[in-house]
Ligand code: GTP
């Protein structure tokens with residue numbers, strides 16, 4: 001039927017990867033902001049897409065706040081993990097954080113979808129989606145559906161594709 005669905009998603013990834021910029025693009029035009037500062041703690045945002053009403057927890061990626069991510073694992077219907085595809089040094093740190101998330105008891109045994117945005121695809125040094133996928137070790141993900149999209153959060157490229165996948169993947 002035309003039941004309106006609701007979903008809660010957790011948006012994580014290292015600081016400066018583009019999480020807040022990416023979410024900003026999904027907000028209604030009158031709610032979008034033109035200057036985005038590093039997130040302190042977290043912010044909650046709402047947007048709708050394909051009949052799904054999303055509540056997104058936009059977490060800070062700064063190391064001192066990363067431990068807060070785990071508080072929301074048990075209640076989330078999906079994960080959005082954002083990576084700066086051009087930050088070839090810190091992609092190893094991103095891999096480490098993603099692997100920790102995947103092995104957490106509140107995530108490990110639950111069949112929740114994981115959407116990875118290989119963001120900043122516009123930058124000259126950016127790895128491709130295949131490159132990011134291999135750097136993060138996505139092939140090792142078992143018993144979860146995952147999907148990777150290259151994105152440019154400044155222009156919006158790739159974002160709708162990713163969210164449409166997530167809308168379908170969230171049961
Ligand atoms: P924290 O809140 O600190 O965890 O960071 P964040 O992941 O929310 O990153 P944020 O959205 O604040 O973006 C960080 C910087 O990257 C900003 O200067 C953005 O303008 C820039 N940025 C975000 N997405 C892109 C992108 O796709 N391409 C380029 N070139 N810059 C981007």
Ligand code: MG
Pocket residue numbers: 019020021037038039058059060061
């Ligand atoms: Mg932010």
